[in-house]
Amino acid sequence: MTEEPVGLVLLAAGRGTRFGAAPKLLADLDGKPLVRHAAEAALAAAAGPVVAVLGHAQARVRAALAGLDLQLVENPCYADGMATSLQAGLAALPDAAAGAIILLGDMPCVSPGLIRGLADAFRAAAPKPAAIVPVWEGRRGNPVLLNRRILAEDLARLSGDRGAGPILAGRPDVLDWPADGSGALVDVDTPEMLAALGAKP
Template identity: 75%
Template sequence: MSPPVGLVLLAAGRGTRFGPAPKLLAPLDGVPLVRHAAEAALRAGIGPVVAVLGHAEEAVRAALAGLDLVLVRNPAYAQGLSTSLRAGLAALPEAAEGAMILLGDMPRVPPALLAGLAAAFAGTDAAVVPVCAGRRGNPVLLNRRRLAAELAALTGDRGAGPLLAGRRDVREWPVEEAGILLDVDTPETLAGLARSPNAPL
């Protein structure tokens, strides 16, 4: 049986490369980017989903209205990704050994992939990372207990990726789903994704 897993949706960042408008509120297929990620997390049926809010908090909160999420405010979001990651981890139930870290600007990660990632977590040491075409992607699934010291020491705009780089106790999980590599940083990439939903950005 797989250990219990909670999910952390990082939705606090400013997304400065996208321009002045809040990136996570930009519509794709008529739905805000952040809601795509949140709905996929809930449909996966893995465990509780914590959404960390910061930039444009009220507008992002409204975009997530009606979803069964635990909403956490990160007043220190401007200090970098690490602050949101720690805020989300702190809000997970103590029993959740695994923490799946979802990014709010990745709208093409399907629920089935999230469920498969959770199943792959059983028996791992530090983390499970999906890999497509030889490239590591997101989300990643962290063993909270084994990585507790490293996670507590994160500062600035650093997330789980740099923390896992070069470690020998990370399990790479091969997938064919290109959505793990598709993050939206600019209006141009969003427009390209709308035209070609499965094309690499």
């Protein structure tokens, strides 16, 4: 029996204005650009095809992802907010992939195991939830798995600089999934946060 298709969308188009003038996703962490950590975790999970959405500094981000088995999609409307990048990435996934794991390019501590766990939870669920959200120490984090069949119309209507959070709020068919570490809560918004990660043993 073949596994139900699941796809991954790596959001790597944003400007990261809180980080400063330099492109956040290209900042170095342990000898690699921040965005490459997330991309390598997505590929190592072997959960399904990975689409990376590019926008701000796209030529440099493309170079940072060179050699990885990704489908690269340019979002010319990235300045209009995260919703446009989410929609561009979802549109590029195979139609057969009912589940789409949305991975943020500024989350370098997300493990392949966490990503794979979300995919496995979706495949095992009956009935299928609208979304699966990792939870660590009582807090919801990322990446989030979205059910494209259930949420298609809502996702198409998203606008502005937001992800799927508003359309998931209050839904009874969102499954909380226990994550096995804090990587689901670690995103890098400022140089200080990046420095703190680099200082960890």
